[in-house]
Amino acid sequence: MARALAINVAANTNLPGVRGPIYPDGSFVYLPIPEREPIDPAAEVPTYDDLQAELSPLPFELPSESRDTSVHLDPEFAGYPCCESYTYGDEHGVKAGPISELQPGDSLFFYATLTRHEPPAEVDTAPAVEWVAPEWGAYLIGEFRVAEVLDSDACGSLSPAEKAAFASNAHYKRAEFDAKVLVRGGDESRLFDRAVPLSTPDAGATANRIVTELSNDSGAGPWWRRRLWFDTEATTRLRSITATGDDSRPIADRLDR
Template sequence: MARALAINVAANTNLPGVRGPIYPDGSVVYLPIPEREPIDSAAEVPTYDDLLAELAPLPFELPGESRDTPVHLDPEFAGYPGCDSYTYGDEHGVKAGPISGLEPGDSLLFYATLTRHEPPAEVDTEPAVEWVAPGWGAYLIGEFRIDRVLDSDACRSLSAAEKAAFASNAHRKRAEFDAKVLVRGGKDSQLFGRGVPLSAPESGSTANRIVTELSNDSGNGPWWRRRLWFDTEATATLRSVTESVDSHPQRLTEWLS
């Protein structure tokens, strides 16, 4: 039976200084963090300007000094600018260890803290939903259905086939490969069009029932920085929520109420 683990990713107020946007209809834009390590001279890594040329217009300006900065495009989602695979890597043991315990068929979920904005005039959106928090909030933005996980031992001695399978991952593009875990998502993986809220609609810092009733977390303190585990029953429920959020957002409103 499948389990799920949710981890925090993407742009934030430290890196690069802004959070990605969420609009009143729940639609989101995934913005990765900047790359902080030297890049292999042969690797092709997009900058923020490269991404902005292909993404829909943002409702704010990125910090000027960051626009020509290469991005750490991790996780990568097939169909996102510059991506044709679903891969994720992590060099930090606090996340790599739990992720290494996932098995094929499990879910690795990615959540981000996002700031509510009105959409730019060029961006078409749908009617507002009730679950987008004022200010900032935490939202699931994508999911990998696990196809393969390489733990720290496997990462220390990648075979030629493994190097090829993960060639597009951001950690493989660093001058020194440093990942302690590598994950490949299967065909059912996706970047969500709408975020799935983990925050309550009244406040970003207040956890909703996805956190307090489905995950292992109490929702006390800065829960939005922690790893969230979901057992098999909770994972089945969560998948039913995430699978309908893009096409039937009202179902999520009803479930959260």
């Protein structure tokens, strides 16, 4: 039976210095972190300016020193600018180990901390929802329905077919390939149109019931930096919650249905 893991990704107040925006209707912009390692000279890696040319206008200016910085576009979501497929890699054992436990058919969810903003005039949004936190919060932004997982041993000896499958991943574009785990998402993978909150509507640092009732985490301390595991029953409920991209109801209502 399927289970799920949720991990923290995307831009934050350390890298590159801002979080991605979430608007009052729950829509958001996924911004990756900057690339911190040398890049293969033959690889095509976008900068923040490249992404901004393809994305809707942001409600703020990126730090000037970041605009021409190459991004670490990981996870990549097919349909997002400069992405070809659904892949994710990680070089840190604290994430790579748990991710390596996933099996085909499991879910790898991605969550990000996002800051609430009013949308720019050029961006059309829907009516406001009640669950967006007043300043910042943690939100699920996408899911991979796992098709393939390569652990550290497999990453150390990729076959030609595996190299082709993960050629668009950010770790493969580094001067030295360093991933200790690689995940390929299947056809049901997607970047959400509307975020799914993990924080309560009152405060970003307060975990909602997805965290405290469905996951293995207590919600104490900085839970928004931790891995969240979901057992088989919880995974079924979480998939149901995230299945409807235009669901504007509070999480409590979605959990209790």
